[in-house]
Amino acid sequence: MINFKIRYTLLLFAACISLQACKKAWQDHTAITIEALNKTLIQQINETPDLSTFSTYLVKTGYDKVLASSKSYTVWAPTNTAMQTIDAAILADTAKLRLFVANHISYQEYFTTAPNPSLVIRTLSGKNIIFTPATFEEAKIVKGNVYVKNGVLHTIDQASGTKQNAYEFMMSTGLSTKQRGFIQSLFHTEIDTSKGVKLYTDPITKKTIYQAGTTFPVTKNTYFQRVSDISSEDSLLTYIILSDVAYDAEKAKIGRYYNLSTSATKTDTLTQFAVVKDLVVNHVYTIDNLPDTLTTVSGVKIHLDRSAIIQTQKLSNGIAYVVSSIGYQILQNKIPVIYIQGELPDSVRVPSTLSIRTKKDLNDVKYTDMQSRSITSSPDPLYYYRYKTTVNSAQYKVYWRAVNDIFTTSFNQKVDFSATRYYPKAVETPLATMGYKAVAVSDYSEVYLGLYTPANYGTLYTFLVSATGVVSTAPSALSLDYIKLVPVN
Template sequence: MTKFKVNHIVLMLLLATLVFAGCKKAWDDHTEIDIPRLDQTLFEQISAEPTLSTFSTYLVKTGYDKLLGSSKTFTVWAPNNNALKNIDASLINDNEALKRFVGNHISNQSYFTDAPKPSLVIRMMNGKNTIFTKTTFEQSAIVNADVYVKNGVLHIVDAAATPKPNAWEFLQSATAASSQKDFIKGLDYMDLDTSKGVLLYKDPVTQKGVYQEGTTFKVSRNKYFQRIANISSEDSLITYIILNNAAFDAEKIKLAQYNKQVDPLKADTLTKWSVVKDLVVNKVYNINELPDSMTTVTGVKIHLDKSAIVETRLLSNGIAYVVNHIGYKLMENKIPTVVVQGEMPDSLRLPSTVTARIKQDPNGVRFTDFQTGSITSSPSPLYYYRYKTNVSSVKYEVYWRAINDVLATPVSMKIDFNTTKSFGSLIPLATVGYYNVPSILGLGNTSQAYKDAYKEVYLGTYTADNYGDLYLFLASALGASATIPTALTLDYIKLKPVN
């Protein structure tokens, strides 16, 4: 190899080494971790930033400086000095309020701006929820993002995030909706919390537990929170409808006729309950996303006109709309259709074995019904199934579906009603008494008669005078011998409300 070629190769190797070293330095410059900053805690980083001096003072005053100086991981959305210059003096001088305010800017864990897709709901140190996007925190803009330090992430924002109320807190402050607030507040009661109680024994008379002294304690509960939704909870996001006083009164007038009671005070309470129970939706609908109907936690579909909304409020657990009107279909929606399943009797009076059967109709739909075999003795009164349900004070059309694959002859039955458990003083249907259910034994399962036997049958009407418990008695008729009842069979009874 010539000397020239050797020198050329050496020169090329030197150039390659220099290029590689330059590229490596450029890559190192690109990926180098800011070592001094990673030695600092969040509080040290905030304290060192001149534009965050006011927020730093608040951290010290509320004790959050110690938390942000610990080894745990946090994210802080720190408002700059300009964002805090108009903070109310009453907030600054109220230690608890200031702590809630400062805690509304701090969360556990590290959240960078690439995490929201497109937004995140984050639980803050004060227990409230806030919304974080790639460029915003609540209503503020992020002016300096993703400052990574030893124990978390710092974002600097241009506006303060005042803690939002939850639905219950907002309702209590909404003077235009005092009727709704007062009724729900009136459902508070004191209860004994036995979750950590040491049970000594059960009272032989009342069957209530007797606990070791000091292991149970009184707690305040609310029936609305327990039966409908806990609108004070920060653990789920909701759309909450608040009726202003005029709308509340209008709903009371509309619904009073369906909640009649002998006691007028009970009737008033039932009516108010009917007004407020269908106002919670387990999803957040912003005003520009309102659908034609929303399904409440009670299964009722409601309609909200934008023109009916008098106030919109973002909440820590969703969104609230104060409205002067709410829409829904009254019958079968607000006043529901009642379906009583045959296999779920409250009581029965029968001489033979009762069987719950899983079957399949001609369309392939599975269902369960309830039936006896042939009855061989004559009781007094007749044999029956008794069912318990709850009805509104309204007229109902009554239907049933009953499949007679028990006897080769028709099964003759009727439905009577009573507001007590007694078989006496029964109220019959308004139009028909006993109904003969034809036998399907021997029919081909493709015949029209076989298919018709699986259709529900209209039986007549029943009007409930009062809201409350109703007992339905499915009673057997006497058979051909005029002394022995026929069998009993039932898939379901349906009570459909009508105007």
């Protein structure tokens, strides 16, 4: 019995030693070296022979003083061998050299135990880098986690130049001069009033007058404001850049849907904006994990064929693809279906109380609509709800869903379209009308009204109009869940 216990104890001890040996290799990789806690980062770098070249450039750019301060930093320092591969143009240009050196330094302390599996870290260059337990961008960490009194030092086997963001890359590539030129043309000057001291509002122009010297001009870009700021380092994205041939092909494909008969120049600008607005995706997709469908920030679903990718470029704020073509469904995707919600009128003209209701249909699905009941007879001009929307110069199928739980018999109403905001007389501005339709009792289905083709891209006023005494002698009403415009041509 005693011998059995001795043998069991020895086996258990051996197993423990074996387990500790297995753990040691990983612990050696991730262990925090603390023998340098009495040194600053610059002192530790200066005392490391294999970092002497990087140390020289720290001094030349003034970052040696930064790394001697009391603030906490992380440094990924390239070895002397790695520094031999640096472009001579960087070393000869003080500004470029400062960016290069700063790209290897970040605020705060980051150990190799922090990424899980990776971290995006902003460096002192203002650019983002990818840090994993074993790598800094494409470089391998050959010695990590040297803990000093003002930070952490990692030694890497490759130097890492500053990457361009999406806008910088687009500006530098010669493969897409037309996309670049159009986005450049969208820069303009605005007056920043965020710190302005308000004096009064002009009674005639209705403009706010500010104290002199409290507002100032700033440069803005309409694309950055309305689509995505592709120059920002604060978000990660996939950016698609069209070759000049692809850019022209896209303009030709969708130009007819942005027609302005009054101005060919404005039509061209609208078309180009429609091309470039659907080229940003708020996620980084490498070519290895590129899905079949990408959803852009504008909500349009597009397809990138790998065979159409001319160039792939890693960015400081994501990844860019220069392509010879893109794919998408034009109608009902690029040119979207329009829903005009009944409870969101731009204006109303009714003689009775409006009622906005949230109810359930026959399938127990919630919906919200607007009603006005007991309209005895519309005058001239008629009673209506008015809605404002933007349409393309496309042909639309028009539907409504209008629920009649007001009367026990049907009532009549119609949809009229106009480019003007006032409900006009026919002799002044002809209306495109769907004509009066009966709203059946408790009918929750979509009702097809007819086809409508706007002459131009732009603002469209839609009027839901009650019946006149000529159309119906019975009490009338207005009711609308939604009007739907589906592009078909």
